[in-house]
Amino acid sequence: MDRRTFIKNSTLTGIALSAFPSTYSFGSILDPVAKAPNNLQPLPIPPLIDTSQNELTQLNIINGMSEFYKGISTKTCGINADFLGPALKVRKGKTANIQVNNDLDETITLHWHGLEIPGSKDGGPHQMVKAGEAWKVELPITQPAATCWFHPHQYPRTAELVIRGIAGLIIIEDEESDALNLPSDWGINDIPVIIQDRKFNKQGQFDYELLDIINVATGFAGDTMLVNGALNPVVDVPQGWVRFRALNGSNARSYLLSFSDHREFYVVASDSGFLEKPVPMKSIHVSAGERFEILIKVDENTQCDLVTHPLHQMGMMAPPFDEIVPLLTIRSNQTVSKGTLPEQLTTIKRHKIEDVKTKRDFVLEMGEGLDYQAMMLLRKKKSAMTQRMVMAGSKMPMDDLKDKSRPMLSPEDLKAINGINGKPFDMNVIDEEVKRGELEHWVISQGKDMMLHPFHIHGCRFQVLSINGEQPSPHLMGWKDTVPVFPQGITEVLVRFEHEAQRNLPYMAHCHILEHEDTGMMIQFTVT
Incomplete structure (x- = not known):
């Protein structure tokens, strides 16, 4: 059974899908006759x-x-x-x-x-x-x-x-x-996986513009997947335990990763270090900027794909992402891996809420009318994405799109249309002053939009206290520096800063949808 047929026939328990791809779909406007990807090229390994x-x-x-x-x-x-x-x-x-x-x-x-x-x-x-x-x-x-x-x-x-x-x-x-004796032979059984989406124009160049209403609203949505800078790569790995260091290096898109043969894998680390114990999973959500280290067991017959599944993320469900998209083919070779999967990885001392000295609230806000105009433009393009944005939970009814009385946002308006706590980022304004070494409770929530916002804090690693009022899943119980804030949700973290950041060179905290960051959804703060 070849790769495409295997993906077509795959299903994953617990993930509702209406269709499965029979071929690879690349939607960029590059001439399809000239558009021949280098199928199954070796995965590039950065030095x-x-x-x-x-x-x-x-x-x-x-x-x-x-x-x-x-x-x-x-x-x-x-x-x-x-x-x-x-x-x-x-x-x-x-x-x-x-x-x-x-x-x-x-x-x-x-x-x-x-x-x-x-x-x-x-x-x-x-x-x-x-x-x-x-x-x-x-x-x-x-x-x-x-x-x-x-x-x-x-x-x-x-x-x-x-x-x-x-x-x-x-x-x-x-x-x-x-x-720990984890797999650690770089590029052999310790494999970097940098996941990014791109879009190409007719000339084969990257198709990107920041001050595009749709990009500013939803973040950039490419239609072509790159892994370590390659399309459709394949990696041959030894039999035994193999480690994958997955980085979501995309500007905005989140991924729901799994393996095409439904295998269980083990998460051993998140952004900022090891979990206490390996966490068995069959799929994992990775938002922009997040990293997870996962281990799989490979045998002599292993041939599977790392794939991503459809997610209800505003603006991110246009083809091919309304179906399963293969990212990386994994094949076993005749060598044997030296690494193991430990039962215990580390010990994490949990922060205690009673030790908090300061609580801070941050509301991530998109500009008034931004989501409306993005949806209007999508509808004008007769894009199926508009319907999917509404289905994903937008409070804006389709009838509102007929309202032509709202003024159109100009490129100048878009430059600082997003913000935190009611104001856009200003390079000349220090938004918060933090005391070095003191435990803080940060509450990150959303304004009126229905976006997923990955929130990143510079100069620290933190522990997730809760997501939407619930204890985080086991794979999020380790050290983090980037965490998703889900639509209409609240994410709480406990954080302590151990280094100084002065007024002339402060730390940042921001949405890691880079188009949101670049249009104002960022603050800066000192640590003294």
Whole structure:
């Protein structure tokens, strides 16, 4: 049975689906005759750079050309490569010495997403590296083993720069991770999986515009999947336990991941470190910016796909995402994996609500009329997505779309239309002042929209207290730095900041739908 037939015939218990794809569907407007993906190409594995030897690691941000489709060159950006970048291996107790060289013709920043480091080293929007210049930074690693990542944070251009390909992984190791005997042969039984969606125009270039009403409302929705920068890749893995480090590196889209053969897998780590024990699951929701490490058992007959299922996320159910979409083919080879699945991974000391010193409330808000105009444009395009947005829970009835009295939003309006606590982000305003070392209770909720908002806090790792009033699922009981806030929902976290962030180089907290971040759904705060 071939890959496509297998996916077509697959079903997954507990996930309601009305149809299954019989072929791969790529909806970009690139000429379908010319559009021949490199089917079943080997999964690209980013080079692993060991930074623990005190040598200076050079990260060169460059323009590049990439061939996603045979014979078609796409303009991209990357770090030491044409698209994406390396994985940096860092070690607790060591300092990573990094030099970021900006070889683009524009200003950029580079944020170390998930690292607990001072604001002066965080790489937020205030730490701009001008064209042709360099930023030398020492990153003291004080936190436990985890999978983190780095990407631009140039306000208001983060979304576009990430689309172009500027991103890479950070692999933190420590004595505890050494002792666990998890699969750790990079690219062999320890596999990075960077999941991103893109859209291509007729010329085979990335099709993206920030100040597009639909993008600003729902976040960018691509129709073509890339894994580690490749379409339809395949990875051959040894028999035994294999580890996948999954990063949702998309601008906005969430994924509901599973395996096409319905297998059970084990989640061993979330954003900021190991769970106490492996959590068995058959599907997992991963929102933009989140990471999970999962283990599967491979035998001599293994051939399956990592797939994503339809999700009721506003604006994200247009084809092919109204069906199961394969991401990565996994095949066993004749070698044997050295790693194991431990029964116990770590011990997590739980924060206590009675130790909280300060409680803060954050309401994530989209601009008045934004969802209305996005739906109106979708209807004008006769897109099935409009109906799906309503079905997903929008309170706006279809009749309201006939109301033409509302003024149209201009590109200037869109620049700061989203916000937190009633106001858009302002580079010159410090929104909160936090005391270093004190436990805080953050309550993140939504305004009137029906979006899913992944919320990321810089400079820390936190524990999820509740999601919509309920205790989080076991795989969310570890350390996190990004967490979903579901439509009309409330997510509560307990957080303590161990490093300082001064007024000139503050920390950020924001929606990790990058189009929301770039149009105002972000705050900045100090830690002293």
